[in-house]
Each structure stands twice: as C-alpha cells, then as structure tokens.
Amino acid sequence: MQEERAALAAFTALTDLMGNETDVLALIRQAAAVLAEAHDMDVTYSEREGEVFRIRVWPPDFPADLLAEAQAGYRPSDPGFEEAQRTRQSVFLEEIKGHPNWRPGAAVYEAVAFQPFFQGETMTGMLIMAARRQTHWSERERAVFRAVGRSLNLALERAEGVRQLARSNAELQVAVGELQAFAYSVSHDLRTLVRRIKGFNALLRNRLTDTSDLKTEHYLSVIDDAATRMNILIDAMLDLSRTTRQPLRLEEVDLAALVTSAQLELTSEDEEQNVEWRVQALPIVNGDRHLLRQVMVNLLGNALKYSRLRPHPIVEIWTEERPDEWVILVRDNGVGFDPRYASRLFGVFQRLHHE
Structure with a gap:
C-alpha cells in the first residue's frame, strides 16, 4: 500500500510538471522516476542522433557495459525499436534473457518495454523500461507505462511547440531589426533625393521669376507639393516602424x-x-x-x-x-x-x- 501511495504521488507530480515544464530532459527524468517508483525497474530514454539512438537519461545503478552500448547508440532495427517504429505504439517484450538478437549488456533483464516518440513521421526518441526479476508484464504495468507514455508524448509536443515559438520569435526580432535598419537607410536616401528635388525646383523658380507663364508656375507647384507629400510619407513610414516595435x-x-x-x-x-x-x-x-x-x-x-x-x-x-x-x-x-x-x-x- 505504501508503494502504491508513493507511485500515485509521483504520478501526480509528473502531471503537474507536464503542465509547466518545457525542458524535455526534465520531463523525461520525472517520467522515468514515476515508472521506477511504481515498478522498481530500470528506465532510460534515448534520443535520435542521425541514424542511431543515443542514451540521454539513465538510472544511477545502470550497468556499465550496457551504458557503453547505449552511448554508442541503438539502431532502428534493434529488438523493440523496429516494432515500435512500425506500429507507433508501446511494445512489450517478455522472456528475453538468452535471446540471440539482444546485445550482451541486456543479459541482466528478463522483460523490456518500449514507448516511441515521433515528430511527424520520424521517430525521435524511445523510453525504455526494463525488468531484472520478472519475465512478464502485468496488465497494470502495461496500462501505467502506456499512460505515462501518452502523457509524456503530449508534454513533449507542447514543449516542442514552445521551443518553435521561441525560435520564431527570435527570428522575428532579427527580421524586425533588419527591417528597421532598412527603413532608416531608405528614408535617409529618399530624404536626400527629395531635398535635391525641392532645392533645384526652388532654383528653377527663381530663374523663372520674370515669366508670366501660369502653366510653368503650375508645374513647379506640382513638383514642390509632390516633394512635400513624399517627405510626409517618409515620416509616416518611420513613425509606423517605431510604433510597431514599442511595447x-x-x-x-x-x-x-x-x-x-x-x-x-x-x-x-x-x-x-x-x-x-x-x-x-x-x-x-x-x-x-x-x-x-x-x-x-x-x-x-x-x-x-x-x-x-x-x-x-x-x-x-x-x-x-x-x-x-x-x-x-x-x-x-x-x-x-x-x-x-x-x-x-x-x-x-x-x-x-x-x-
């Protein structure tokens, strides 16, 4: 009964953590602790690196020879990995001791369970629970492992969404900064051109002071008004750029x-x-x-x-x-x-x- 209460408390803590935590490894360590507390098992997590899965989370007393093998990387074709990737579901293997396809370090285990994690169609991680003494998985153990796997999968998807949002925000800030610099640069160049237009227009008007040609006077006024409106437009562009960046x-x-x-x-x-x-x-x-x-x-x-x-x-x-x-x-x-x-x-x- 005391073990059941401890497992329930650990599962509650995991649920609370999953609602707030965005650190993937922190989530996985907590999930591993829940499973280990509930079943007295070795729980590990391996993450995809290229074509292999390297171990990222393991218990303190994890066998040294198996740790070395896991750090070298599991292959997608290894026992448990292939079926989990193909079915996209939890896989429970029993009575594995002495099986010829298992690596030597796994000889200490009698049964192993696998929970895959995906991003789109790519399997990105694997949660593994291994039993040293029992040869079969009870329905309760299977249900708890699946429940933890589903909860962790949702939490990992949320954490990935938060990371993607943070990356997008960072990229947006860079783009906004570049746009701001571009706006100031363009406005400076445009102002220079507008000043030259207005300046030469004024010089031309002075040269034509003796003329009574109303059409010429109208043309000069149109040029001057257009240059003034251009200055107003440049000011508006800069004001908009500044306003959109202010909190x-x-x-x-x-x-x-x-x-x-x-x-x-x-x-x-x-x-x-x-x-x-x-x-x-x-x-x-x-x-x-x-x-x-x-x-x-x-x-x-x-x-x-x-x-x-x-x-x-x-x-x-x-x-x-x-x-x-x-x-x-x-x-x-x-x-x-x-x-x-x-x-x-x-x-x-x-x-x-x-x-």
Missing part, C-alpha cells in the same frame, strides 16, 4: 479628455472650418494613451478632411460597450467610400480616395 503601456485613459485634446489640435490647424461636433459621454478605458491619441487624431482628421466641402460638416463620436471591450465609433457626413473596399480601409498606406 504597449497600458493605463487608465479618459477618452473624453483625449478626444477634446485631439479636437483642439485639429481645429487649430483649420480654424475656418465650422464643424458641428456631436460627442456623447465617453468612458475611461484601459489602453496605451499615446497610441489611442494617435488613433483619434487620425480618425478625426480624416473626418474633417473628407467633410470639409459640406456646407455644414458634422462629426459624431460615441462608444459601445461589449463584454470584454469598448468600441469607439466616429462618423461624419463627408464623401464616404465604396463599401466594396471597406477591407482596405485600415491597410497600411491604403487610400480609398485619390487625395
């Missing part, structure tokens, strides 16, 4: 105060535009103050821009509460857009109007 700084944000601040900034830029603001009561939300303000400035700026030709521009702002979020809505009586292109509305540098 969110969450805090309580008063939306009413934030909208008022955005209104003041935008109306001071165009004091002649007589806008009717319809702002409903706005809540305090949890978010990044700087980013939320940028969003509001962009949304309200677009509303003003595309309603400026109306005799009586109207901009409405309100919120709707959802189970886990607040939705902020902005509506204006401007020119609107074709609903067919709604999916492009928030795409980076996308335009639904030619201006």
Whole structure:
C-alpha cells in the first residue's frame, strides 16, 4: 500500500510538471522516476542522433557495459525499436534473457518495454523500461507505462511547440531589426533625393521669376507639393516602424479628455472650418494613451478632411460597450467610400480616395 501511495504521488507530480515544464530532459527524468517508483525497474530514454539512438537519461545503478552500448547508440532495427517504429505504439517484450538478437549488456533483464516518440513521421526518441526479476508484464504495468507514455508524448509536443515559438520569435526580432535598419537607410536616401528635388525646383523658380507663364508656375507647384507629400510619407513610414516595435503601456485613459485634446489640435490647424461636433459621454478605458491619441487624431482628421466641402460638416463620436471591450465609433457626413473596399480601409498606406 505504501508503494502504491508513493507511485500515485509521483504520478501526480509528473502531471503537474507536464503542465509547466518545457525542458524535455526534465520531463523525461520525472517520467522515468514515476515508472521506477511504481515498478522498481530500470528506465532510460534515448534520443535520435542521425541514424542511431543515443542514451540521454539513465538510472544511477545502470550497468556499465550496457551504458557503453547505449552511448554508442541503438539502431532502428534493434529488438523493440523496429516494432515500435512500425506500429507507433508501446511494445512489450517478455522472456528475453538468452535471446540471440539482444546485445550482451541486456543479459541482466528478463522483460523490456518500449514507448516511441515521433515528430511527424520520424521517430525521435524511445523510453525504455526494463525488468531484472520478472519475465512478464502485468496488465497494470502495461496500462501505467502506456499512460505515462501518452502523457509524456503530449508534454513533449507542447514543449516542442514552445521551443518553435521561441525560435520564431527570435527570428522575428532579427527580421524586425533588419527591417528597421532598412527603413532608416531608405528614408535617409529618399530624404536626400527629395531635398535635391525641392532645392533645384526652388532654383528653377527663381530663374523663372520674370515669366508670366501660369502653366510653368503650375508645374513647379506640382513638383514642390509632390516633394512635400513624399517627405510626409517618409515620416509616416518611420513613425509606423517605431510604433510597431514599442511595447504597449497600458493605463487608465479618459477618452473624453483625449478626444477634446485631439479636437483642439485639429481645429487649430483649420480654424475656418465650422464643424458641428456631436460627442456623447465617453468612458475611461484601459489602453496605451499615446497610441489611442494617435488613433483619434487620425480618425478625426480624416473626418474633417473628407467633410470639409459640406456646407455644414458634422462629426459624431460615441462608444459601445461589449463584454470584454469598448468600441469607439466616429462618423461624419463627408464623401464616404465604396463599401466594396471597406477591407482596405485600415491597410497600411491604403487610400480609398485619390487625395
């Protein structure tokens, strides 16, 4: 009874560990300890290295000659390995002592069980439980070995997923850094070209001061305006690059105060535009103050821009509460857009109007 309680405690500890541990060998050592505690067996784990499986985990009293053989590597065609790989299931071999196909070091064992582990179609590891005194496996022993194998397999898959995610994140950080460097390099080169365009355009305008050719003046203005817009686009590209790399700084944000601040900034830029603001009561939300303000400035700026030709521009702002979020809505009586292109509305540098 005491042995049963100890085995149950060990299995519970293994279950807890599997929910949090991502170190593969730590998981396997704990699984080996559970099996050894429950059955008084030698439990080992071998991992694939090329065309052989080399031992990675073994008990303190593991036979030296068998350890040397296991470190040299098991072959996929060795007893137990071949059947486990073919069936992808636990394999239980009994009365093996004296069998001609077994390696000399295995002569101390009477029965051996194998639990394979796979990644896709490739067998990557093998958990082995070996008995020195008993020649057969009871149904209870088989059930426990299979249960531990299934649990360990799930834990190994989760750990591999975590490792792959960590690798992907590391690669992403490298790619983001390279993209950032590229953006700064390109922006510097573009700014140089834009400055030269504006500079030579100004020189050309000075040389043509005596002319009354309105078409020439129009062409020069188009060049200057295009260069100015190019500078704005470069600034936007750099701002976007910086913003996407900054961590969110969450805090309580008063939306009413934030909208008022955005209104003041935008109306001071165009004091002649007589806008009717319809702002409903706005809540305090949890978010990044700087980013939320940028969003509001962009949304309200677009509303003003595309309603400026109306005799009586109207901009409405309100919120709707959802189970886990607040939705902020902005509506204006401007020119609107074709609903067919709604999916492009928030795409980076996308335009639904030619201006």
